[in-house]
Amino acid sequence: MSNKITIHETAFVTAAFRAGDTGISKDHYAHLWANESIEEHAVRYSSTVSAYEPYAHCLRNRYFYDTLVDLIDHDEVEVLINFGCGFSMYPYLLNKDLIYIEIDKLDVITHKHQKITEWQEQGLLPYREVHYIAADFNMPSMEDLYHQIVPLKENKRSFILLEGVLFFLGKEDTNRLFNLFERLQGPDEYLASVSFQPQLEKSKVFHKLIEFVESNLEKNQQFQYQTVKDGYYKNRRGYKLIDHQDTFSLSAYYDPGRVLPNEEVLNEHMYLLKRNK
Ligand SMILES: C[S@@+](CC[C@H](N)C(=O)[O-])C[C@H]1O[C@@H](n2cnc3c(N)ncnc32)[C@H](O)[C@@H]1O
Numbered sequence: 001m002s003n004k005i006t007i008h009e010t011a012f013v014t015a016a017f018r019a020g021d022t023g024i025s026k027d028h029y030a031h032l033w034a035n036e037s038i039e040e041h042a043v044r045y046s047s048t049v050s051a052y053e054p055y056a057h058c059l060r061n062r063y064f065y066d067t068l069v070d071l072i073d074h075d076e077v078e079v080l081i082n083f084g085c086g087f088s089m090y091p092y093l094l095n096k097d098l099i100y101i102e103i104d105k106l107d108v109i110t111h112k113h114q115k116i117t118e119w120q121e122q123g124l125l126p127y128r129e130v131h132y133i134a135a136d137f138n139m140p141s142m143e144d145l146y147h148q149i150v151p152l153k154e155n156k157r158s159f160i161l162l163e164g165v166l167f168f169l170g171k172e173d174t175n176r177l178f179n180l181f182e183r184l185q186g187p188d189e190y191l192a193s194v195s196f197q198p199q200l201e202k203s204k205v206f207h208k209l210i211e212f213v214e215s216n217l218e219k220n221q222q223f224q225y226q227t228v229k230d231g232y233y234k235n236r237r238g239y240k241l242i243d244h245q246d247t248f249s250l251s252a253y254y255d256p257g258r259v260l261p262n263e264e265v266l267n268e269h270m271y272l273l274k275r276n277k
Contacts (some may be wrong), residue, residue, distance in 0.1 A: 005041055006218045007168050008105045009074040011086025014164055016042035018088075024254055025058035026065045029031050029089040032119060044216070050209045052247075052265045059250040060163065061088070063270055064192060067243075068094055068159060077190065078156035080147065083177065084165030087112060091128040099198070100130055101152055103145070106134040119167045137165070137173050142180040149184060158233035159190040166195040170222040180274075182238050191239060195228035196266070233271040243272035 005013070016038050019196060020029035046053045071077045072095050080090060085102040102112070109132045119125040131152050135145045160181050181191055200206045210225060233241050246269045251260055 004216055004218050006103045006107075007220065007223070008086075009041075010164075010168075010217070011088075011104070011108055012038040013042045013045055014057055015048075015087040015089075017054040018061050019058050020054040021058045024055070026063040027058075027061050027089050029092050029125060030087075032064070032124065033087045038115065041216075045212060048263055049212050050205050050266050052260065055245045055251070056234055056266065056268060057164075058075060059247060059254060060194060060268060060270060062254060063245055063250050064161060064163065065090065065093060067192070067272060070243065071159065072098065076157060076188070077159045079158040079159065081158055081184070082161045082163070084111075084162060084168075086164065088163070090161075091130050092125050096126065096128060099131070099152065099156065101131045101133065101149060103135050103149075105136055109134040137169055137177055138220065142176050146180055154185060155186065157189055159192065160185065162191075162193040164194055166193065166228055167227055168223060169226055170224055171226070173222055174226065174228070178236070185275045187275055187277045188274045191275070193233065193271050193273075194268055195226070195271075197269055198227040198229055200267060201225075201227055203219045203263065205264060209266060212270060230269075233273060236273060238276055239273040240276060241271060242274045243270075245270045 010099050012033060015030045015033040018025040018027040019034060022028050022030070027094050028197065034260045042054070052174055068077065068080065068090065077098070079101065080094070081101040081103070082090065086108060091100040091102075093096070102109070104112070113132045116125060116130070120127055133145065133148050163175070169177070185191065196206070213219070213225070230244070233244075247265055247267045249262060250270070
């Protein structure tokens with residue numbers, strides 16, 4: 001990787017964070033993505049922006065992991081569709097009977113598919129049925145993506161995950177994605193999303209993030225440091241918000257003894273919605 005990283009390379013950094021504390025993240029395969037240059041970027045990012053970023057990413061993975069395990073145990077989910085999947089490893093941590101659809105930019109998908117195939121051949125990863133789709137959420141139409149997903153999903157009960165992606169997208173791209181989710185999902189299906197709240201924009205730690213991004217990330221035109229109001233989820237047509245967590249609530253749950261300094265945490269919010277009947 002060059003000194004500046006592209007948006008899709010942020011997926012390597014997230015994987016490095018998850019590998020840091022597998023007791024919390026439960027991602028026992030994240031370490032497979034590690035290399036020296038990724039480690040360097042991850043250390044540079046957490047030492048410049050917030051030392052709590054690796055921990056926050058472990059908590060986020062754990063929350064979705066536990067949520068999925070519970071729903072799968074209750075036969076409520078048959079397909080996991082991960083939009084902007086990066087190098088997250090849910091398929092290998094979860095039930096082999098699920099259908100997994102992984103969507104990201106072409107570079108991520110090509111690299112992920114190739115490495116996963118290699119690791120499966122070497123016996124480092126269990127086999128899973130994963131369908132890879134390359135897509136760019138900045139494209140003006142989601143029609144092509146819709147037609148690629150429908151035959152894979154069929155009428156099965158889905159869980160759509162949008163984790164660590166919205167910060168990189170604009171409002172219009174976001175609205176197009178949520179319209180696509182609504183078209184894809186039937187009654188009682190699940191939609192999970194992660195974003196920052198607009199209130200965070202005033203904080204010092206968010207300013208550090210902006211400074212870091214300005215000098216370390218190759219941005220694109222759509223990039224505008226997106227934050228999202230709770231109302232975007234609460235008032236979502238066709239859905240009901242059934243759970244809302246943030247870094248602090250997850251930390252209190254998974255690591256109750258730990259004290260987090262408010263002003264140093266880039267607090268992320270996790271929303272879980274269920275499609276109406
Ligand atoms: C910070 S990573 C998070 C990856 C993964 N969801 C996770 O939590 O580990 C952001 C991901 O969003 C993807 N992404 C960002 N903008 C995108 C776009 N316009 N189209 C498709 N994927 C995009 C990136 O390629 C990258 O894999």
